[in-house]
Amino acid sequence: DGGITQSPKYLFRKEGQNVTLSCEQNLNHDAMYWYRQDPGQGLRLIYYSQIVNDFQKGDIAEGYSVSREKKESFPLTVTSAQKNPTAFYLCASTAFETGDTGELFFGEGSRLTVL
Amino acid sequence: AQKITQTQPGMFVQEKEAVTLDCTYDTSDPSYGLFWYKQPSSGEMIFLIYQGSYDQQNATEGRYSLNFQKARKSANLVISASQLGDSAMYFCAMRVLQTGANNLFFGTGTRLTVIP
Numbered sequence: 370d371g372g373i374t375q376s377p378k379y380l381f382r383k384e385g386q387n388v389t390l391s392c393e394q395n396l397n398h399d400a401m402y403w404y405r406q407d408p409g410q411g412l413r414l415i416y417y418s419q420i421v422n423d424f425q426k427g428d429i430a431e432g433y434s435v436s437r438e439k440k441e442s443f444p445l446t447v448t449s450a451q452k453n454p455t456a457f458y459l460c461a462s463t464a465f466e467t468g469d470t471g472e473l474f475f476g477e478g479s480r481l482t483v484l
Numbered sequence: 485a486q487k488i489t490q491t492q493p494g495m496f497v498q499e500k501e502a503v504t505l506d507c508t509y510d511t512s513d514p515s516y517g518l519f520w521y522k523q524p525s526s527g528e529m530i531f532l533i534y535q536g537s538y539d540q541q542n543a544t545e546g547r548y549s550l551n552f553q554k555a556r557k558s559a560n561l562v563i564s565a566s567q568l569g570d571s572a573m574y575f576c577a578m579r580v581l582q583t584g585a586n587n588l589f590f591g592t593g594t595r596l597t598v599i600p
Contacts, residue, residue, distance in 0.1 A: 411592045411593055414587050417587055470517060478528065
């Protein structure tokens with residue numbers, strides 16, 4: 370079945386370590402997104418990519434980095450520069466075609482905890 | 485600037501009853517789309533319903549309907565005949581079509597609890 374796969378589902382990190390969250394989609398979607406969700410808050414956009422080898426900062430990009438070398442993959446690295454990285458991270462994609470509703474399809478999320 | 489407001493942190497509804505979850509939005513762009521997503525405790529976001537700013541009729545999808553009042557800038561979700569499986573977080577979101585990025589702006593969510 371087509372969908373978005375995020376891994377790992379749970380991740381623990383010591384302070385000062387970089388970690389990379391994986392996001393893979395087989396929906397043939399052009400655009401991919403990373404959101405962060407904190408308790409009691411909505412989703413906030415970290416980075417997005419509309420085509421391969423191109424990505425843009427979202428509202429809270431500081432302390433994060435991404436790459437888009439393949440259409441199917443959009444990994445997110447949480448660097449040591451991110452001051453409060455403990456959160457739930459959601460990856461999403463969309464077909465981004467004129468006339469579509471443009472709904473985002475989401476993965477099941479990765480929960481990062483800094484010890 | 486775009487903004488989505490959900491003023492109900494939590495709601496309770498009796499099983500088989502209907503419930504309305506409130507959402508107001510703010511944008512100066514004439515072209516926009518409004519979405520509702522459901523987030524169960526497992527964490528994934530499930531798309532429920534969509535309303536375009538130029539759509540003349542309110543959107544419906546099974547037990548879900550969107551009460552779209554453009555002049556009031558509100559897009560309330562109505563769930564009819566509530567089921568225990570409807571217990572979850574519900575998020576309202578908006579996409580402004582002129583931004584080109586197609587990213588969604590989300591509200592803070594409403595936690596719905598269905599009581600047997």
